[in-house]
Amino acid sequence: MITLENVSKEFEVKGKTIKTIKALNDVTLNVPKGTIYGVIGSSGAGKSTLIRCVNLLERPTCGKVVIGDKELTQLKERELILARRKIAMIFQHFNLLSSRTVFENVALPLELSHLSKDQIKNKVNDLLELVGLADKKEAYPSNLSGGQKQRVAIARALANDPEVLLCDEATSALDPATTQSILELLKEINTRLGLTILLITHEMEVVKRICDRVAVIDKGELIETGTVSEVFSNPKTALAKRFIASTFHNELPQEYLDRLHPNPDDKSEPIIRFEFTGKSIDAPLLSQASKQFGIDFSILMSQIDYAGGVKFGFVIAEVVGEHEKILQAKEFLREHKVKVEVLGYVE
Numbered sequence: 001m002i003t004l005e006n007v008s009k010e011f012e013v014k015g016k017t018i019k020t021i022k023a024l025n026d027v028t029l030n031v032p033k034g035t036i037y038g039v040i041g042s043s044g045a046g047k048s049t050l051i052r053c054v055n056l057l058e059r060p061t062c063g064k065v066v067i068g069d070k071e072l073t074q075l076k077e078r079e080l081i082l083a084r085r086k087i088a089m090i091f092q093h094f095n096l097l098s099s100r101t102v103f104e105n106v107a108l109p110l111e112l113s114h115l116s117k118d119q120i121k122n123k124v125n126d127l128l129e130l131v132g133l134a135d136k137k138e139a140y141p142s143n144l145s146g147g148q149k150q151r152v153a154i155a156r157a158l159a160n161d162p163e164v165l166l167c168d169e170a171t172s173a174l175d176p177a178t179t180q181s182i183l184e185l186l187k188e189i190n191t192r193l194g195l196t197i198l199l200i201t202h203e204m205e206v207v208k209r210i211c212d213r214v215a216v217i218d219k220g221e222l223i224e225t226g227t228v229s230e231v232f233s234n235p236k237t238a239l240a241k242r243f244i245a246s247t248f249h250n251e252l253p254q255e256y257l258d259r260l261h262p263n264p265d266d267k268s269e270p271i272i273r274f275e276f277t278g279k280s281i282d283a284p285l286l287s288q289a290s291k292q293f294g295i296d297f298s299i300l301m302s303q304i305d306y307a308g309g310v311k312f313g314f315v316i317a318e319v320v321g322e323h324e325k326i327l328q329a330k331e332f333l334r335e336h337k338v339k340v341e342v343l344g345y346v347e
């Protein structure tokens with residue numbers, strides 16, 4: 001549905017000398033129809049530039065942008081304006097018009113499409129119903145919460161029955177509970193309307209909640225792409241691993257952190273973090289290791305989660321047993337695709 005082919009974007013920044021910034025470097029991306037595709041990256045990685053290149057708010061320096069059967073990079077300005085009606089966008093800061101009511105904000109794109117008053121009224125009412133804001137028609141944006149403002153922006157984005165919805169950090173300004181409800185709404189829209197959604201985010205949590213596919217962007221390049229289950233079960237790049245780790249709340253209790261020291265001695269036991277992904281998680285590997293090597297795991301914390309239908313998670317445990325046996329158990333677990341990391345030692 002959305003194809004970027006070898007897209008690069010350079011900015012020239014004027015200072016004492018003219019400096020060229022390569023915000024996107026040879027990006028090729030294919031977003032299948034009806035999917036929710038997440039692009040994740042750190043600040044300055046090129047996410048906004050990428051999503052703005054999709055509807056040509058930024059014109060790529062080179063490369064092709066194709067949406068459906070239209071190559072946008074070839075269209076004349078008038079044709080592009082028409083094509084953009086089918087490419088909606090929502091933003092981190094909602095971009096609502098403060099002087100218009102909720103109804104009037106959603107009606108705006110329909111007025112620009114020259115629909116009749118009755119048609120506009122019916123359509124806006126349906127859209128506000130869809131986003132759960134039927135009772136806020138007459139309110140002004142300043143009297144709405146962040147989540148409600150984003151719902152208005154979503155309703156407005158859907159007004160012209162788009163085929164594609166671009167989400168530029170759409171939940172970054174929202175608290176976790178509101179983020180969750182907006183993500184659920186996007187998922188519902190995707191399922192009910194068959195809308196293709198491309199979103200950019202710096203939060204793996206967002207990808208984990210709703211995306212089917214994900215691409216990791218770093219310094220303007222897509223360094224890893226795949227289905228969410230593929231990337232979560234077998235992340236290839238260090239950056240993807242870091243983003244996945246950020247979805248865990250794996251800080252040990254302070255009491256343990258205070259007792260933890262970096263080097264072993266005769267009386268200390270290791271505190272080990274075991275990370276499970278995809279295949280490793282379904283086997284009872286810790287209890288197998290316990291039986292086979294005669295060691296004990298005293299579990300301090302653990303978290304198991306789902307992404308794209310794949311289970312993944314971690315266990316942090318104090319491991320009690322003979323030094324040699326613990327080494328063998330660590331090897332056994334590594335052979336079974338468990339990531340093993342000694343966090344330190346306690347007595």
Ligand SMILES: Nc1ncnc2c1ncn2[C@@H]1O[C@H](COP(=O)(O)OP(=O)(O)OP(=O)(O)O)[C@@H](O)[C@H]1O
Pocket residue numbers: 011012013021022023041042043044045046047048049050202
């Ligand atoms: N209009 C512009 N002029 C010059 N440089 C720009 C422009 N827009 C973006 N850049 C540069 O391009 C690079 C990518 O920026 P971009 O905003 O796409 O990153 P991002 O991943 O969206 O970051 P953030 O999450 O902080 O918004 C950065 O180095 C940025 O400074």
